Amino acid sequence: MNRLRILKVFIFLAALIPLGLLGWKAFHDGLGANPIEVITHATGDWTLRLILVTLGITPLRRISRQYWLIGVRRMVGLFAFLYATLHFFTYIWLDKFFDVHEMVKDVAKRPFITVGFSAFILMIPLALTSTAWSIRRLGGKNWQRLHRLIYLTAILGVVHYLWLVKADHTKPIEYGILLGILLAYRVGVWASDKAAERRRQAAPPAPVGAGV
């Protein structure tokens, strides 16, 4: 229990570093010629990175057999949501300055905005149901089902990035490959679970008393 608390404190502080750096640079003339662009890119990057971290926790705890690591996942997810929210508000406030007309046009006409916007909207129910109370209320199974939306958010997030860059697709492709590996791991686990179940069903029932 103790190591979980230590790790949580560590992740909490570490996840605030990018935000702190942006803030520090903002007040020290460190954001360069186009500060709004820098803030947009940094918050977007950290959203994607943290989403990938949350998706990495399940494989990591299974492979390392450190099952207690599940205890940090919701917090990392909430930080991903924090950066997504900052990214979103950078767009509507700093970039568009609440120009609703422009934003509606953007969402309707620009595919990369449409998918980015959708990815963000899909994160909202996950953030709202991130409390222990919600898990109890929904029941573990339903809660898990709802939170699989993160897969869709992650895919849309990578597509958002891929569609917005002009020519150099290196970074979005790197994110895409990581996401592909993390999703493939889940498909693999799901398939092997299915196969194991089928074997169990096909196997003749064990003789009475043999399994004790």
Added chain:
Amino acid sequence: MLIGKPGGIPSSEITPKSVFLNRRKFLAGVGLAAVGGVGLRDIGDLLNPPLTAYANAKIDGIQKSSFNTTEAQTPYKDVTNYNNFYEFSTDKYEPAGLAKDFKTRPWTLKIEGDVKQKQVLDVDAIMKMAAPEERIYRHRCVEGWSIVVPWVGFSLSELIKRVDPLPKAKFVEFTTIYDPKQMPGQRSNVLQWPYVEGLRMDEAMHPLCLLCFGMYGEVLPNQDGAPLRIVVPWKYGFKSAKSIVRIRFTGSQPLNTWQQSNSHEYGFYSNVNPTVDHPRWSQAKERRLGEFFKRSTLMFNGYDQVASLYAGMDLRKNF
């Protein structure tokens, strides 16, 4: 070597261009001079040439131009640290560092294609063809940001007139240097190298179209397209080819690099046009670097005098 203007070297330390040019002559005679018993300090100077002279030498005799905008000029540090120069990097903050040691001398410009006399011109000779003018232009990037830059150069037409294109030359094609050893961005194929841009002959002959070799009263910094570039202020920035080594006159419309890369998004004309959106973003507004609120983008970037070049053309189709 220092690129940033407000850096550690006071302007008094920067070798004046005249001294620097004398030193080049001096270099030519170095063997002889060494035999003649040159002092140790001079040899030290020869081993450690005054590189800053390339980037920061003042340009003498700059004339004012009637094309100048009175809008506030973008700070030098922004224009020299925020560069779309994919030959060095796709990250706009990187060319300033990566172009630090880029060699801009010796530098020649090949004149090819439909001209009376194909020739190779030295950049220093080109710079003396006409009186340098300061042209304070708005510069609008296709990405939605803009700057105001006091370029130094003269109308491209001055050069074109001197090289005598044939009547069948309808277009002008510009080619940027290809040198992956010096330009790390060219080692990856984000675009097809070398970078090619082009203009229709009447566009190239328009007096606003600038053959540029300086800015802010000084020789062009490497990351801004040294030693010789084109500036077409009514078109999106990528039309203004940097570090050019060849001008080719041709009867057929050149395929510019961005159009080749993605013809749905980048056309040949690429005039600044707030009514024709880039497929992935609106072009109605722009952010002038240093300003918080966006401003409306102007047709032809505010250079209405070029409108007649496109009379009768559908600029939605010819974007």
